Amino acid sequence: MFVPTLMGQCTPEQQAYWLPRALDMQIIGTYAQTELGHGTFIRGLETTATYDPETETFVMNSPTLTSYKWWAGGLAKTVNYCIVVAQLYTKGVCHGTHPFIVQIRDEETHMPRPGVKVGDIGPKLGFNTADNGYLGFDNYRIPRDNMMMKNAQVLKDGTYVKVARHGKATYGTMVFVRVLLVNEAAFNLAKACTIAVRYSAIRRQCSPDSEGSELQVLDYSTQQHKLFICIATAHALQLNSTWLWKTFSDTLAAIKQGNVDTLPELHALSSCLKALSTADAASLIEQCRHACGGHGYMMSSGLPYLYAFVTATRTYEGDYTILLLQTARFLVKAYEQVEAGKPLTPTVSYLSQAFTGKKLPWDSSPDGIIRAFQALAAGKLSSTVKSLRKRLESGLSYEQAWELSTIQLNGAAEAHCRAVMSQNYKSEIERLTVNSSPNVKLVLQQLYKVYLYYWALERTGDLLLYTSISESDIFELQLRYEGLLKEIRPNAVGIVDAFDLRDEVLHSALGSYDGNVYERLMAEAQKSPLNAEPVNQTFHTYLKPMMKGKL
Ligand SMILES: CC/C=C\C/C=C\C/C=C\C/C=C\C=C\C(=O)SCCNC(=O)CCNC(=O)[C@H](O)C(C)(C)COP(=O)(O)OP(=O)(O)OC[C@H]1O[C@@H](n2cnc3c(N)ncnc32)[C@H](O)[C@@H]1OP(=O)(O)O
Ligand SMILES: Cc1cc2nc3c(=O)[nH]c(=O)nc-3n(C[C@H](O)[C@H](O)[C@H](O)COP(=O)(O)OP(=O)(O)OC[C@H]3O[C@@H](n4cnc5c(N)ncnc54)[C@H](O)[C@@H]3O)c2cc1C
Numbered sequence: 001m002f003v004p005t006l007m008g009q010c011t012p013e014q015q016a017y018w019l020p021r022a023l024d025m026q027i028i029g030t031y032a033q034t035e036l037g038h039g040t041f042i043r044g045l046e047t048t049a050t051y052d053p054e055t056e057t058f059v060m061n062s063p064t065l066t067s068y069k070w071w072a073g074g075l076a077k078t079v080n081y082c083i084v085v086a087q088l089y090t091k092g093v094c095h096g097t098h099p100f101i102v103q104i105r106d107e108e109t110h111m112p113r114p115g116v117k118v119g120d121i122g123p124k125l126g127f128n129t130a131d132n133g134y135l136g137f138d139n140y141r142i143p144r145d146n147m148m149m150k151n152a153q154v155l156k157d158g159t160y161v162k163v164a165r166h167g168k169a170t171y172g173t174m175v176f177v178r179v180l181l182v183n184e185a186a187f188n189l190a191k192a193c194t195i196a197v198r199y200s201a202i203r204r205q206c207s208p209d210s211e212g213s214e215l216q217v218l219d220y221s222t223q224q225h226k227l228f229i230c231i232a233t234a235h236a237l238q239l240n241s242t243w244l245w246k247t248f249s250d251t252l253a254a255i256k257q258g259n260v261d262t263l264p265e266l267h268a269l270s271s272c273l274k275a276l277s278t279a280d281a282a283s284l285i286e287q288c289r290h291a292c293g294g295h296g297y298m299m300s301s302g303l304p305y306l307y308a309f310v311t312a313t314r315t316y317e318g319d320y321t322i323l324l325l326q327t328a329r330f331l332v333k334a335y336e337q338v339e340a341g342k343p344l345t346p347t348v349s350y351l352s353q354a355f356t357g358k359k360l361p362w363d364s365s366p367d368g369i370i371r372a373f374q375a376l377a378a379g380k381l382s383s384t385v386k387s388l389r390k391r392l393e394s395g396l397s398y399e400q401a402w403e404l405s406t407i408q409l410n411g412a413a414e415a416h417c418r419a420v421m422s423q424n425y426k427s428e429i430e431r432l433t434v435n436s437s438p439n440v441k442l443v444l445q446q447l448y449k450v451y452l453y454y455w456a457l458e459r460t461g462d463l464l465l466y467t468s469i470s471e472s473d474i475f476e477l478q479l480r481y482e483g484l485l486k487e488i489r490p491n492a493v494g495i496v497d498a499f500d501l502r503d504e505v506l507h508s509a510l511g512s513y514d515g516n517v518y519e520r521l522m523a524e525a526q527k528s529p530l531n532a533e534p535v536n537q538t539f540h541t542y543l544k545p546m547m548k549g550k551l
Contacts, residue, residue: 001030001031001073001083001173001177002022002028002029002030002031002079002081002083003019003022003023003029004173004176004177005031005083005099005148005173006018006019006022006029006083006101006148007019008150008172008173008176009083009099009148009150009151009169009170009172009173010148010149010150011149011150014145014148014149014150018101026107027080027081027107028074028078028079028080028081029079029080029081029082029083029101030072030073030074030075030078030079030081030082030083031072031073031082031083031173032069032072032075032082032083032084032085032135033045033069033072033085034069034070034071034072035047035066035067035068035069035070036065036066036067036068036070036134037064037065037066037067038066039071039319040318040319040322042085042097042171043096043097045067045085045086045087045097046062046063046064046066046067046087047060047061047062047067047069047084047085047086047087047137048060048061048063048067048086048087048089049084049086049087049088049089049098049100049142049147050089050090051088051089051090051091051144051154051158052141053156053157053158055141056143056144056156057141057142057143057144058088058100058141058142058143058144058146058147058154059139059140059141060084060086060100060102060137060139060140060141060142061137061138061139061140062117062135062136062137062138067136068117068134068135068136069082069084069134069135069136070121070134071121071132071133071316072132072133072135073127073130073131073132074130074131074132074133075118075131075132075133075134075135076118076119076120076121076131076132076133076134077120077131077133078131079104079105080103080104080105080106080107080110081101081102081103081104082101082102082104082135083099083100083101083102083148084099084100084101084102084135085097085098085099085100085170086098086100088147088152088154088160090154090158090159090160091158091159091160093160095152095160097170098147098148098152098170099147099148099170100142100146100147100148101142101146101148102140102142102146103142104116104118104135105118113140114140115137115138115139115140115141116135116136116137116138116140117134117135117136117137117138118133118134118135118136119133119134120132120133120134121133121134124312125308125311125312126305126307126308126309126311126312127308127309127312144156149163150163150164150169151163151164151169151170152164152170166255166260166263168263168267174317174318175248175266175267175270176248177317178270178271178273178274178317178318178323179241179244179245179248179270179274181274181277181278181313181317182237182240182241182244182273182274182277182278183237183238183241183242183245184310184313185237185241185277185278185280185281185310185313186234186235186237186238186241186277186281187238188281188285188306188309188310189230189233189234189237189280189281189284189285189310190234190238190496190499190501191302191306191499191501191505191506191511192230192284192285192288192289192303192306192307193227193230193231193234193284193288193496194496194497194499194501194506194511195288195292195301195302195303195506195508195510195511196226196227196230196288196289196291196292196296196303196510196511197218197227197231197492197493197495197496198493198496198510198511198512198513198515199292199295199296199301199510199511199517200216200217200218200223200227200291200292201216201218201492201493201515202216202510202515202517203216203217203218203292203293203517204216204217205217205293217291218489218492218493219489221482221485221486223291224485224486224488224489224492225485226287226288226290226291227287227288227291227492228447228450228485228488228492229284229450229451229454230284230285230287230288231447231450231492231495231496232447232448232450232451232454233280233281233284233451234499235425235429235444235447235448236421236422236424236425236448236451237277237280237281237421239424239425239428239429239432240273240277240420240421240424240425240428241277242428243424243428244269244270244273247262247266247269248266248270250262251263251266262345264330264333265330265345265347265348267326267330268326268327268329268330268331269327269347269420271318271323271324271326271327272323272324272327272413272414272416272417272420273417273420273421274313274317274318274323275314275318275320275323275324275327275417276414276417276418276421278310278313278314278320279314279320281310281313282307282310282311282313282314285303285306285307285310285311286307286311288303289301289303289304289307292510295509295510295517295521296510298509298521298524300508300509300510300520300521300524300525301508301509301510301511302506302507302508302509302510302511303508303510305507321410324409324410324413324414324417325406325409325410325413327413327416327417328384328406328409328410328412328413330348331348331351331381331412331413331416332381332384332385332388332409334348334351335351335354335381335382335385338351338352338354338355339355347420348416350371350374350375350377350378350419351377351378351381353374353375353378354378354379354381354382355382359375359466359467359468360372360375360466360467360468361467361468362463362467362468362469362470362473364473364476364477364480366426366445366448366449366452367426369422369452369453369456370419370422370423370426370452372456372463372466372467372469373415373418373419373422373423373455373456373459374419374423375466375467376415376419376459376462376463376465376466376467377412377415377416377418377419378466379462379465379466380408380411380412380415380462380466381412381415381416383408384405384408384409384411384412387404387405387408388401388402388405389401391404391405415459415462418455418459422451422452422455425448425451426448426452429444429445429447429448443488443491443495446484446487446488447488447495449484450481450484450485450488453477453480453481453484454481456477457474457477457478457481460474497513509521509523509524
């Protein structure tokens, strides 16, 4: 995050000075925004940067314990510089949060600078290879030039000058990382399902009849139900990630031309896609662990590490709930645009159907299911706006009405995102397989159908509300889904092999390409320190005295 912020928030002159040093590793930096007391609410951050025109410096200060920067990766022992997000004060006026480049350790000795308190925040559920740290300032001075001045400036005499064309320019790095995280979610889910599917092809357990041999667990329908949605989702996230990256790049190019019109839609898309992709990836990686029984619980399976690593993405770079609420904010505005007869942006153009007042006729084709997801999203949004307005009519303020409706708002945002992801998944597969062999087309179509059928069956309640789907339609869809799993089974191992993930990347005794699971599990077990000697010294110091009643 350090380098992207230098690129996004510095003037060209500042970039010319800082970027080469950062890219050359002469300086190592991190992005310190979150504090002990605030992560989501950026406007509530307490660290201050007060400009002193006498010395042309900013005085960095941590006025309270809760103002200490907390969490930044590498902050504890690695970095010697930080991008610090602080409340900017000049001429007695607070201008809100702005980014500053702050040296925190000596470039030669690596000792913390006077006025800087820095340390490690302690063990975490995962990410323990990163030294996430804390940082406090005691009236620590930095040169005026260390304010990142692309979007706002403080002149030598302390005059504040706003430069950015849009109010949230300083939030740009977060949008960039959120876009990257969709791709990271896809990559890590692909690793987990490669491990789980390969292991499920090796593992034999239970024989349906007394004479027969034990079945590969991958042959069981319930195992296919657990795992094939994981494969389908890994592809869905990867294709949505590529689509979102292009949307991001197009928006950035437009902003460079002075056109910020598409930024709100990008913020809404990056928010909900980051939220859903990281939440789906984390829960499906856990599902891959469940599918591997006891051996999935071994660190040597690679699955606990993947889960601990990915589940954090639901929180950092914007908490799941918060980002969905950002998308909901955009959707409510889009709904009002439909009412006013104004044109809609592409990803919300389906909302016009919210005003037909009729249930969408059920169509179980892939395109029909995608339309049903859109009808579901439009219906949930319409119902949410109705709740909002009912609360406003009761005399509540907009903020109060909004807060009371946030559960529904999040549901509408999630439904919108599922519809967008499903649409992108199918259209990207069709675009990319135009010249593919019939077999490749068939397999990839089977996977997006798994995704569509799975989520339709997960959302039958909503589909009954907003489409004409019947009980028998649901019964037929369930049978079709279960039949599709059996069609995919023969290709399942080949499909995860196609992720082309090397053993060194998987780090898994269960998922290695050669399938020698049991030999690898035993080899990993031998590495346990407890196997260094036949009798551990704790027998003599604790067990034996206890057995003799001497403890
Ligand atoms: C599997 C993963 C593997 C590897 C990953 C690799 C690397 C990662 C490894 C480790 C983690 C590393 C780093 C982690 C870093 C961090 O976590 S950095 C800190 C991140 N923190 C956040 O994301 C905080 C979240 N909070 C916010 O973004 C904001 O507070 C807010 C919730 C958006 C609210 O902001 P605010 O109160 O200022 O604004 P609102 O009043 O809600 O909205 C005002 C208008 O502004 C628009 N808006 C808001 N944000 C943006 C934006 N980013 N871009 C564009 N526009 C924005 C908003 O839509 C409103 O517009 P309006 O409706 O028209 O008024
Ligand atoms: C592994 C990891 C690495 C990180 N790396 C960095 C880093 O490098 N730099 C950095 O600056 N930060 C980093 N962070 C911090 C991260 O950005 C924050 O944890 C994140 O933004 C969430 O903020 P918070 O922790 O204050 O949670 P909170 O915002 O306090 O959330 C707690 C709960 O309150 C809910 N909540 C909060 N506000 C609202 C609201 N308005 N409406 C409804 N519910 C609400 C949330 O949904 C959540 O359920 C990292 C975090 C982790 C876990």
